[in-house]
Amino acid sequence: MSRFLSNELNNLEAYVPGEQPKDVKYIKLNTNESPYPPSPKVIEAINKLAVEGLNLYSDPDTRELTLSLAKFYSVKPEQIFVGNGSDEVLAFIFRAFFDKERKGCFPDITYGFYKVYAKSFGIDANQIPLRDDFTIDINNYINCGRNIIIANPNAPTGLVLSHEEIIKILKTNTDRVVVIDEAYVDFGSKSCIDLINSNHNLIVVQTFSKSRSLAGGRIGYAIASEEIIEDLNKIKFSFSPYNINSLSSIAGIASVKDEAYFHECNKKVIRTRERVKEEFRKLGFKVLDTKTNFVFVSHEDMAAREYHKKIRENGVLTRYYDEARIDNYVRITIGTDEEMNEVMKITEKILIEFASLGKVI
Template structure:
């Protein structure tokens, strides 16, 4: 800290989920896709490696054009970045002059970016059932919500968000849809009616590219142009050539992506039922994870017991959710092993 500016010494950085390369670990703590990328993505990465002596295309058209077609929007309505985290960084840096509001229990980077850019940030408490109530978001600040929310997995219907956006046309509403492909709640089809709504998405979850770092934003061309101004003032080549090739190949492999996504949804349904049979209270998650607390056993105790059995899940030592575990959906076999270990812990 000797040379760090005083203005940054207060920062509390985001803490990622534990990364463990041990083959014996069942990794259910970072909401990654448990299935391999499409073979076309792997081949595209190999081919793109031959071009690494050249800069990547800063316009990112290789991905933007097919992504626009997939989302049924115009290319000028899409922005690409180095993961959705980079896009969120630009948004917090450049679109929060009047401050920002977001839930008190949500993606941790919202607080980190607020502190990093010295923003006036207000955390709005979730309701007792851990749901977001947009009526609580009064004022003129930019609003950021994850939908489905993380770590709860609970989602708002797009019409609810649209109604709120219509009531507050002077406010920017950012909807972080990292997990929307595992639900039916995307705001993208409604964006033409709500120019003050911006959707942020990622290729990390349903598209198997967490390690590739590719994110996107969808919204009015005016907002997209402003995002490009920030990007080209920071790093026009932030999306590398291999990632662009992989993103394009993923979009060309939609059948495989849809099949993998459906397997995760089916396994999520099975897991929720199995947990409830073991006396867990489980939210109605629409993400690629579940959020559960046991009726009598503390979350930390279960977290440590699972880790001892080489199963990693996420435990948040925070008020209101300290007894919950966020459990990523793995393969069916992995989730069956999880349930077996939990049975041994919770049943006498």
């Protein structure tokens, strides 16, 4: 730390992303990326732009991408805000709608960046405990008097709140914003976008990083009332007007247009996930009922920390959280069928090793 750092940032705890090693070839199942490449149409569009347009600034209004998303979701273009990954969208939401009076809350076990943003923006944020089975008790959010952020499905649990439950939260907090982070919604749960026109406090956040195979493209978006989007644009234009680069924008547009490819990849991920859930259960794992592109698993006879370490030694990256309540779970992204066959084979081998050592670790 330099002696020049602002006093306000002395105690900042930065978000720690999953590792992205380039030295050895791993089966990479630690950051919930898609195992499939982006649509071939995305590659085609990027190649074309690379020779034609990179000398110019990108469009600060991301007009064409916004129009494609508006058409896809049947909302007005004025109801869409595009950011550099949903992380940036979330950061702008914190900047725009949270302050000393407008405090926040979110589950104690959820996407780690909410806590980091709350701290870096100096926001008082309650972390509300999940129930013992990791479900969200919505009674904690009724008339709660704070802005609310809920990942639905939640991460890293993969569990889902129903539409009815979200409606109850929205209707009892009309003076506060309710942010529903739908990073994983395309893997089998229901989006809240249809609730936006009847709930002016709702902000739905989504991303191209998971279901659109574009994590490296860094595109996220918020869908909300026109007024909320206007506020977010004000923040963006006072911070980084060209936040979406031309290559990402072009990639995003081509991706949204190739609906068939989007559905096909997501169907494959869901099919593999359901199979893998069963296979983990057959090996004695507890597997939460995820509706995402990852599973959150735990085994009575093998400490999660050890499993995470052993499977890494065998060439598979997974995510382990050294945090209270979830330190005996490992989060594993759903890869291709071939990758998951390998994961199951290695897992079985690790379990046998532990059993033959007579070791309950």
